[in-house]
Amino acid sequence: MCEPVDTEPHALTDFDREVDALRQVLSLKGLMTVDELRRGIEAIPEDAYHQLSYYRRWIRSITDTLLRKGVVTEAELRTGLERG
Amino acid sequence: MMAFGPGASVRVKDDWPETRGPCHIRTPHYLRGMRGQVVRRLGEFANPEDLAFGRPAQRRALYHVAFEQPGVWHDGRAGDALLVEIFEHWLEPA
């Protein structure tokens, strides 16, 4: 944590932009607040937290929140993942 | 809940809700129990501690509070400061 900062710019990937946009749309539709996003990120176990990149933490939190709120069900999501 | 005017001496509550169960707190750990001075009232905003869990959230007064660096960190430099948004329910008169 208290280590040198990588001051280089790092371009956002398409994945990054899409996750960011998804959070914005969910917020605009009143389905998820930035506070819920933060809570979901804070709930990520420490090991996983450090292994995940910034936007991978976001998609994990978004998934967690949408499941908790019943916007999507786990069954639906598993089916969607199998379809791939 | 009491209101604080600019210049009021305040203390951030030395409370640790994290030890009592799942929560979402926007008052940084490094400020718990620390003394500071209110700079100004920033307005009223819905309590993030409830928004984070999808619960109905009351609007609470938000203050900009200044803290001296040496009071917060052992090696803080005199004259340097921290300026942090703190909700009213985390502040008590000092």
Add this chain to the structure above:
Amino acid sequence: MNILETDGEKLLIALRGLLAEKGIASSAELAERIAITDRASPGQGARMVARAWVDPDFRALMLEDGTRAAEAMGIPMRGAPPLGVLENTPDTHNLVVCTLCSCYPRAVLGYPPFWYKSAAYRARGVRDPRGLIAEWGTVLPDGVHIQVVDSTADFRWMVLPMRPAGTAAWNEERLASIVREGDMIGVTVPAAI
């Protein structure tokens, strides 16, 4: 396996499909948000700073109500968090950080830089601001104090840097051209190049 441990790219694809089916988030809506978000950039903030440097009334507005000042420059702020502006003075230098996550004035400046979101920046910003800005080669003159602003709640903060010496005859466009992203966060100060 805990479904949350699924690879993020797979989760995104599956969620996009589900949310589109449910009429919650279509590909078109996502594409629109990406396009809108891409329009914000440090250049917008630079224009605000340059305007504040030449126009004392705008400067006062920017410090009093950052959101209205941004709107006055044609920057869309509807639905955005309130914008707060902190002015650097000859005795105080401001540095913005979000120790708790990565709060950033996105509506004005666009996506936050990679380093702003890093654990190292977030940890060191409040504890060792001078050591941190030294990573950018920034050394403050003796007698200048640092005020570290931790964005913990609803406001998003940007810095109004001081106008460098040697720019008295410059127009707004030229002034804006020397204001960089880092100057508006506080890791650097503008120079008359």
